[in-house]
Amino acid sequence: MNNISAYALEIDDLTVAYNSKPALWDVDLRVPQGVMMAIVGPNGAGKSTLIKAALSLVPRTAGTVRFFGQPYDKARSMVGYVPQRSSVDWDFPTTALDVVMMGLYGRLGWFRRPSKATRQAALQALDQVGLADFAQRQIGQLSGGQQQRVFLARALVQDASLYFMDEPFAAVDAVTERAIVAVLHALRARGKTVIVVHHDLQTVSEYFDWVALLNVRLIASGSVANTFTQDNLRRTYGGRVALIDQHNENIVQLPNTASAQAVGFGD
Amino acid sequence: MSQAQERLSWLWIGLLALLGMALIPFSQWAFGINYDYTLRNVALGGALLGAVTGFIGCFAVLRRESLVGDTVSHAALPGVAIAFLLAGRQMSLLLLGAAASSWLGIQLVQGLVRTTRLKREAAMAIVLAAWFAFGLALLSYIQNRADAGQAGLKSFIFGQAAAIIESDVQLIGLVGSALVALVVLFWKEFKLITFDIEFARADGHPVNALSVLLSTLIVIVIILGLQLAGVVLVVGLLIAPASAARQWTQRLEKMVILAAVFGALSGGSGAVISALDADIPTGPMIIVAAFTIVLISLVFAPQRGILWARRRVAPSQDA
Numbered sequence: 001m002n003n004i005s006a007y008a009l010e011i012d013d014l015t016v017a018y019n020s021k022p023a024l025w026d027v028d029l030r031v032p033q034g035v036m037m038a039i040v041g042p043n044g045a046g047k048s049t050l051i052k053a054a055l056s057l058v059p060r061t062a063g064t065v066r067f068f069g070q071p072y073d074k075a076r077s078m079v080g081y082v083p084q085r086s087s088v089d090w091d092f093p094t095t096a097l098d099v100v101m102m103g104l105y106g107r108l109g110w111f112r113r114p115s116k117a118t119r120q121a122a123l124q125a126l127d128q129v130g131l132a133d134f135a136q137r138q139i140g141q142l143s144g145g146q147q148q149r150v151f152l153a154r155a156l157v158q159d160a161s162l163y164f165m166d167e168p169f170a171a172v173d174a175v176t177e178r179a180i181v182a183v184l185h186a187l188r189a190r191g192k193t194v195i196v197v198h199h200d201l202q203t204v205s206e207y208f209d210w211v212a213l214l215n216v217r218l219i220a221s222g223s224v225a226n227t228f229t230q231d232n233l234r235r236t237y238g239g240r241v242a243l244i245d246q247h248n249e250n251i252v253q254l255p256n257t258a259s260a261q262a263v264g265f266g267d
Numbered sequence: 268m269s270q271a272q273e274r275l276s277w278l279w280i281g282l283l284a285l286l287g288m289a290l291i292p293f294s295q296w297a298f299g300i301n302y303d304y305t306l307r308n309v310a311l312g313g314a315l316l317g318a319v320t321g322f323i324g325c326f327a328v329l330r331r332e333s334l335v336g337d338t339v340s341h342a343a344l345p346g347v348a349i350a351f352l353l354a355g356r357q358m359s360l361l362l363l364g365a366a367a368s369s370w371l372g373i374q375l376v377q378g379l380v381r382t383t384r385l386k387r388e389a390a391m392a393i394v395l396a397a398w399f400a401f402g403l404a405l406l407s408y409i410q411n412r413a414d415a416g417q418a419g420l421k422s423f424i425f426g427q428a429a430a431i432i433e434s435d436v437q438l439i440g441l442v443g444s445a446l447v448a449l450v451v452l453f454w455k456e457f458k459l460i461t462f463d464i465e466f467a468r469a470d471g472h473p474v475n476a477l478s479v480l481l482s483t484l485i486v487i488v489i490i491l492g493l494q495l496a497g498v499v500l501v502v503g504l505l506i507a508p509a510s511a512a513r514q515w516t517q518r519l520e521k522m523v524i525l526a527a528v529f530g531a532l533s534g535g536s537g538a539v540i541s542a543l544d545a546d547i548p549t550g551p552m553i554i555v556a557a558f559t560i561v562l563i564s565l566v567f568a569p570q571r572g573i574l575w576a577r578r579r580v581a582p583s584q585d586a
Contacts, residue, residue: 083466093517
C-alpha cells in the first residue's frame with residue numbers, strides 16, 4: 001500500500017493567505033519515503049502553517065496535497081500529528097495515559113470504550129518515550145519536556161507511516177531532546193517518514209537527513225548534504241543571516257561537514 | 268494516584284451524595300419544613316436541574332465558554348416576552364421563544380466577529396446587554412397592559428421555584444436524562460475535542476459536528492434552567508459546580524459526577540429555601556448555595572486549594 005507513490009508527501013502550488021497576506025506562496029515540495037526532514041526558516045516563514053495546511057487544519061487558498069499518492073481523506077490513517085505543546089491547556093483533568101489513548105480513539109470508532117488492548121498499547125508507547133512511571137500522573141504535574149513526550153507517545157500509538165511534528169524540541173530539557181531524537185531514529189529505522197518543524201540550525205545536520213528551507217516561498221529542499229548550504233541559508237534568512245554567522249560560527253561551516261554528520265549520528 | 272486512593276475518592280463522592288439526600292429528613296426535623304406536594308416538586312426540580320447543569324457545565328468550563336453561556340441566557344429574555352405576546356403563557360412555547368432568541372443572539376455575535384474588528388468578548392458583551400435590555404423593555408410593556416397571567420413572566424429574570432409544577436419536573440428529568448445520555452455516548456469524542464481540538468481534526472474526527480452538538484447540549488441545559496434560576500443567574504448553576512468540582516479531582520470522569528452532586532445540592536437547597544417565602548427569588552438562593560461550595564473548594568481542596576498551597580510553602584520558609 002505504501003508503494004502507490006515514491007513520495008510520502010507531494011505538495012503542489014500551495015498558497016495560504018490570512019487576511020489577504022500570504023503566509024505561504026506557491027510551495028512545491030516532494031518528500032521521499034523514509035526520510036527525516038526538518039522544516040527550517042525564520043519566524044513567520046510559515047513553517048507551522050505548511051504542516052497545518054497539509055493536514056487541512058487551515059484553509060488552503062490554492063494548491064493540492066497528496067500523501068503516498070492519495071488525497072488526505074483516503075490517507076488519514078497513515079498520517080500522525082504532534083501539535084505544538086502550547087496549543088492545549090495542560091491543566092485539563094486527565095492523565096498521561098489517557099492522553100496517549102486519545103491517539104487510538106479514531107480507530108476505536110463510535111460508542112466504544114477503550115479496552116485492555118488500548119491501555120496496553122498506550123502504556124507501551126509511554127514506555128518508549130521513557131514515561132512508563134508517569135502513566136497515572138495528571139498532565140499538569142508533568143514537566144514541559146515530559147508533556148512533549150506524552151504528545152509524542154500519542155502519535156506513536158497512531159502507528160502512522162508519515163509523522164508531522166510541530167516544534168517538538170521547543171523549550172524542552174536535554175533528556176527529552178535525546179529521548180525524542182532516539183524515538184525519531186527508531187521510526188526512521190522502521191521506514192517511517194518524519195517531518196519536523198525545527199528551530200535550532202545547529203542540530204539540523206546531526207538529527208536530520210532531509211531539509212526544507214522555507215520563507216513564505218520554498219527556498220530549497222533536498223538532502224541535508226546538498227541543500228543545507230550557506231548560500232541557501234542566506235537566501236532563506238535574508239539579512240538576518242549575519243546574526244547567525246556571529247553567534248553560531250559552525251553554522252557557516254556546516255556545508256562542509258554536513259554530509260559526514262548526516263549519516264554519522266549515534267550515541 | 269494509586270488504585271486505593273482512587274477507590275477512596277469515589278467513596279467520598281458517594282458519601283457526599285447520601286449526605287445531600289439526608290438534607291430532606293434533616294430539614295423536616297430541624298426546621299419543621301413540611302414537604303407537601305408543591306415543595307416536593309420544587310426540591311426535586313431544583314436538584315435534578317442542578318445535577319444536569321453541573322454535569323454538562325464541566326464542558327462549558329473546560330472549553331472556556333462561561334461567557335458564551337451568560338450571553339445565551341441573557342439573550343433568551345426577549346424571546347420569552349415575544350412568545351408570551353404572541354401565544355400567551357405556555358411554558359413550551361416560552362422556552363421555544365427563548366431558544367430562538369438565544370440562537371439569533373449567538374449568530375449575531377459570530378457575524379460581528381467575522382465582519383468587524385470587534386473582539387469576541389466585546390461582541391458577546393454587546394449582544395448580551397442589548398438583548399437583555401430589549402427583553403426588559405418588552406417585559407415592562409407587557410406588565411403595563413391590563414392582562415392577567417403575566418405575573419409569572421417576571422420570574423424569568425431571577426427565577427421562581429415556587430411556580431414549578433409536576434410537568435416541569437418531568438420535563439427537566441426527561442430532557443436532562445437525554446442530555447446526560449448523549450454526553451456518555453460521545454464521551455471520548457467530547458473529551459478529545461475539549462482537550463485538543465486540532466489533534467482531533469487531524470485524526471479525522473468530525474470536529475465541527477461534535478462541537479456543534481456539544482454547544483447545543485449546553486444551550487439546551489441553559490434554556491431548561493431559565494424558569495427556575497432566571498436568565499441573570501442560570502449561568503452560575505452551569506459554571507459554579509464545575510469549578511468547585513475541578514478543585515477536588517484530576518479526572519474528568521470524577522469531575523462531572525462531583526459537579527452533578529454539587530449542582531444537585533445547590534439547586535435543591537436553593538429552590539427549597541426560596542419556596543418557603545414567595546419574596547425570596549430562586550436564582551440568587553441557588554447561586555448563594557453554589558458559591559458557598561465554590562468558596563469551600565477554593566480554600567480547602569487538597570493540592571489546588573489556597574490552604575494547601577500555604578502549607579506547602581510554609582516548611583521551606585522555616586528551613
